[in-house]
Amino acid sequence: MTPYAIALMLVCFPYAQGAGAAEWKQPGVEIVGRYALDADGKPRFGWPGTAIRIQFRGSKLDVTLSDDGKNSYRVEVDGKDATLQLKNGSHAYRLVDEGVEAVHHVRLTRRTEGYEGSTTLVGASTDGSFLDLDRTIRKITVIGDSISAGFGVDGAGPECEAGAANGNQTATYAALAARDLKADLLALAWSGRGLTQNYDRSKTQVMPDFIEQLVPGEPARAVLADEQPDVLIVHLGSNDYARGAPEGDFRQAYVSFLERIRRSFPKAQIYGAIGPMLAPEMLQLARSAIESAVASRVAAGDTKVGALFFPSETIAQSWGCSWHPGKAAQQRMGAQLSERIKRDMKW
The missing domain is CATH 3.40.50.1110 (SGNH hydrolase)
Incomplete structure (x- = not known):
């Protein structure tokens, strides 16, 4: 993955209760749905419809995901739709590559079912900065x-x-x-x-x-x-x-x-x-x-x-x-x- 000025930091905070449950937080990045943390503290998820929301200011965005290659995601970047078929292993996917800096809204939503295996959000990086997301009520x-x-x-x-x-x-x-x-x-x-x-x-x-x-x-x-x-x-x-x-x-x-x-x-x-x-x-x-x-x-x-x-x-x-x-x-x-x-x- 190309190194950028700002990298996504993976931070976990344990819930007050619940075996195996943990919370992960990062400004500008949100997981919509359930996830568990792997041994490295990275969020791993498998329920269909689980989404990653990202908001940032910059011209480039890479998201690194680890998967067994069976899952696909709907990718929405500033209202434009595409389908991303994940590859086997850990790979960086270039989701935004623009010539000028701007505010971008990105959402990846899992299309496939849980029996196709889980996906891990390894990290993300941008040449700009991540921005706080508006919360869905x-x-x-x-x-x-x-x-x-x-x-x-x-x-x-x-x-x-x-x-x-x-x-x-x-x-x-x-x-x-x-x-x-x-x-x-x-x-x-x-x-x-x-x-x-x-x-x-x-x-x-x-x-x-x-x-x-x-x-x-x-x-x-x-x-x-x-x-x-x-x-x-x-x-x-x-x-x-x-x-x-x-x-x-x-x-x-x-x-x-x-x-x-x-x-x-x-x-x-x-x-x-x-x-x-x-x-x-x-x-x-x-x-x-x-x-x-x-x-x-x-x-x-x-x-x-x-x-x-x-x-x-x-x-x-x-x-x-x-x-x-x-x-x-x-x-x-x-x-x-x-x-x-x-x-x-x-x-």
């Missing part, structure tokens, strides 16, 4: 599966095979709504996972087992009480009902999960969402169970919980790969979610 969290992770969304489906090349969390309904609402998004999403059983009908390592992890699939835990989103969407059930009605009491499991979420986030507006995938009969069964679970919580006195249904018509004429929602379908879902949040939150 609004926060949204989504807990979901492939629909929320952007599985296959960039593909021309429905019969193409979904994979890292056409996955894109930044094109999902949750990401689009967060952008419209000027909110930070934490996407805890993993393809194939369900609430009570996964797509392969396994009942272990379901999505509730992962929601506290700093890096997906690793034991280090986040302190949920420190996150406190304004809005939280639970979009689970598509995998539970994908191959017929799930065994056991899905409705009661959903009630218990909503109770767990409420204990961690006492002030959040919570939505139980489903659709637009599933065969009609299974979609109706899942919808009825979720709406009943939400009604149970309302009857128990929870005034900030509601149901959100994305109808199967949403996906019509907009297929991504592997029969998942394509870009236009995700855009329709995002508009529906955004309008609902605006109405309920008065945003």
Whole structure:
């Protein structure tokens, strides 16, 4: 990496509680989402939609990232979009190279899922100076599966095979709504996972087992009480009902999960969402169970919980790969979610 006058310093401050949790701070640089610190104190992250925000004054910016070469990022520089495919190993990526000094706003957002491996922010440098970032006040969290992770969304489906090349969390309904609402998004999403059983009908390592992890699939835990989103969407059930009605009491499991979420986030507006995938009969069964679970919580006195249904018509004429929602379908879902949040939150 070319040495510049100002280098990014990596500094960590431990949380007051939480095994493996730590905080990293640097003026002009912010990680939006969860991360763990590696042995060298550098932030490492894996949840889709995790972002790096940078603001600086200068003409050049290099960001050094370490990866196994499977992940891609959406790169936004002063409003201009590009896609960055990371290489295997640690590499410096020139993101800004201008002839004159100016103030630049840069954002890198992870497109790919956690099972593609984690990325480490090794450092960054500029020939100018890093500037303090404006803080985003609004926060949204989504807990979901492939629909929320952007599985296959960039593909021309429905019969193409979904994979890292056409996955894109930044094109999902949750990401689009967060952008419209000027909110930070934490996407805890993993393809194939369900609430009570996964797509392969396994009942272990379901999505509730992962929601506290700093890096997906690793034991280090986040302190949920420190996150406190304004809005939280639970979009689970598509995998539970994908191959017929799930065994056991899905409705009661959903009630218990909503109770767990409420204990961690006492002030959040919570939505139980489903659709637009599933065969009609299974979609109706899942919808009825979720709406009943939400009604149970309302009857128990929870005034900030509601149901959100994305109808199967949403996906019509907009297929991504592997029969998942394509870009236009995700855009329709995002508009529906955004309008609902605006109405309920008065945003």
